[in-house]
Amino acid sequence: MPLAYHLQFINLLAALLLLIAFAMLSQRRIVGLVTLFAWQGAALSLATAIVAWSTGQHHLYYSAGLTLVLKVMVMPWFFYRLVKRLDVNREVEPMINIPTTMLIGIALVIFAFNLAMPISQMAGTVMRSTLGIAMACVLLSFLMMITRSKAITQVIGFMAMENGLFFAATSATYGMPLVVEMGVALDVMIALFVLGIMSFQIRESFDSMDLKHMESLKER
């Protein structure tokens, strides 16, 4: 398969990534969110694998594998369990209503593309045009963390942000060294466990997963 097809395919996957990010912004149910997160991980893993194939960067295969295992299997499974155990699969009430969030998201995407333009011209990779999408994913995930008020959605937002960062690294410089990526993956796992345990603790203390109640912890 010639390189042009590879690029087309990577661009398609990148567009999918962005689409999923928007879908996550508008998704109200937590189980749906987790599914979307798993799909985002799958798209990311596939994109990375194609980059590895087309450029011959073998360490990216490991990254792709790691992403597949962690973000498509382990983490969604963990989240499903968490949602079930905590019984929080209710409607998530966003702080800002969803249409407004989508509009802000569009503004962020435009901003991210503008931002990425000068950088992507400097980058020497085949897939530099996708850098804007990667940054947009980071910003959209951040926005999701801001607008949602349940602890689990924040954790998912955090993980999605990590997806975006990973994609940005791949598209700008063919990914970080493997050691760094392993370290990041470990960090993410630990963050996941800590946040998972904390979610239980939050529910124990406040009888709810809503972070609004944490306001009462503020020092007067």
Next chain:
Amino acid sequence: MTNLLTSLDPVDWAWAGILYWLGLGFAALFLQRSRSLLTNLVFPLGALGALFIAGVGVAGLLAPVSTSVLPIGLPDLPFHLRLDALSAFFLLLLGGAAFGVTVYAIGYFRHMEAGPLAVLTLWYHLFLAGMAGVMLADDAYAFMVCWEVMALSSYFLVTTDHDIPDIRSAGFLYLLIAHVGAVSLLLCFGVLQGGHGNYTFGYMRGAALTPFWASAAYLLALFGFGAKAGLVPMHVWLPEAHPAAPSPVSALMSGVMLKTAIYGLLRVTFDLLNIQLAWWGALALALGLVTALYGVIFAAVQSDMKRLLAWSSIENIGIILAAFGLTLIFYTDGKGALAALTLTALLYHSINHAFFKGLLFVSTGTVLHATGTRLMGQMGGLIRIMPWTAWLTLIGVLAIAGIPPLNGFVSEWLLLQAFLLTPGLTQPYLNMVIPVAAAAVAMAAALAAYVMVKFFGVIFLGQPRDPALLHAHEASWPQRLGMVWLAAGCVLLGLFPTQVITWIAPVVRLITNQRLVNDGNWLLLAPVSAERASYAPLIFLVVVLVVLLLTFIWVRRTYHGRLRRSDPWDCGYPEQDARMQDSAQGFGQPIRHIFVSFMRVERETPDPFDRQPQYHGATLDKLWFVLYEPIARLTNWLSAQAGRLQHGHIQWYLTYSFMTLIFLLVFVTR
């Protein structure tokens, strides 16, 4: 072995002395069980260390400059040490004063519990080591480390009785101002290294700063060292910290630690900076005079004896700083000989103050232990109960009041001589203004004498104002010995000024490249020319003694010679009792009346028909309310404003990060 010993420079001996003190301090931690070992072994050994350091100081004054690089410190950043005449002089000052104070401390701390005493012993020796380290340091890093060791250990010494809330707040104030000053010094060294990242003093000496940056460094140094020295308006910690600290600690802090600031100021201004400007001197002179007058006025109205001495320390630092300013003025004007004279006066007064203020602080410690109070209003007549303390204190009091033939007179006389020689300056304004400054110094000296009459008179003379005083006890032998050493220092420094000046000469030569010409001989001190002014303390002493003897003989022989005993200060009234004597408050009343605009006076006077009248009066520093409280309020307000950002919503915090991220992204892509 002898080869090794002779190959050691004075600087090696000096840091060996520092290590010895550190070792003693940490050894004390293992003696937590035994109070007698701590007081009877560790403190005497510490005193020997002080004597050793003084000896190293003498050796350093005589020997050429010696340097050493210690293998301790951060990687690639070892401690550089250097012992030149300036360091050596201050080491001599430290060792001399610390010996007397430490010997005194043997007796003073005898009644403390062993556990706290062990900790105090550690801090005490760390404090001594820190001060010696400051004087030896030859790079900014070592200097700041030693400076902080000194500041922190003295903080813990001040808060020895930390279960008393007032002492905790006094300690906090001290720590706060010490650190504001330390930050300023850090910035000063940052300017001094000239942007090359080399922080050794040897490099700073060679760095060529522009007048602007040199002035910035000087101002930062003046602020930083001024905060440590007690320059108005950074003086507020002294009257709080000195009464809070145990007396030997107050003696060291006032006598020696304040001098480290003077040392640092001299080091930075004359040694490290490549240029000096005349206005720096004028500024230091003005600040010094304000400090001297402010200090002495407040000293006059105090009724707590240690607070009085703390204010008196502020006054003395003011005089030293005025001398520093005058030295700078002469130096920049090209009058090397006059700069040498002023610098001699400065250094002389520094060592004098170390001895007489050390003596007075430890004697207040004895009085405090004997009477259990610091309030002079409850004392009186102690000269008959504790004669040793009283007579030794009298020497210190006369010395600080500038009475010949004691040491305080010599340095103040030298300084006034320098002031009287200013008409030679090329700057017309300074020419006209400085005689006024001389008048201010003279007034500060006169008021200091007034303060000391009050101090001695109210505590030791008259009749006991409290019957409990009759059970007061005299100082123990180590205490007496320490006081005798310090008093002997006052007497000897006063009687042999020509010899002292030859000791100071290497320092003066180092800084001004001049030596003070003594036009007299070994007996006669004549700093400029013998025709102009000269002073011979030994002859003066002989004349005083002869006159005293003749008067005594005359009174006993040719006058009626009858002996009649009566109560002191009863002024011939048979109904006079102790409560009718002039009190500490009464003594300060005229001064308070004249200078009321600097003070906030709070008074509660009793009703005339009150059967049990209670009088309460306090004279407070107005600067506290004018300067410090607004700063505190502003800080509180600003933090309350910053506190509004804290909502407690995690979403808000995320938004803050998000906004920052967006802002930074926009900022970097511009």
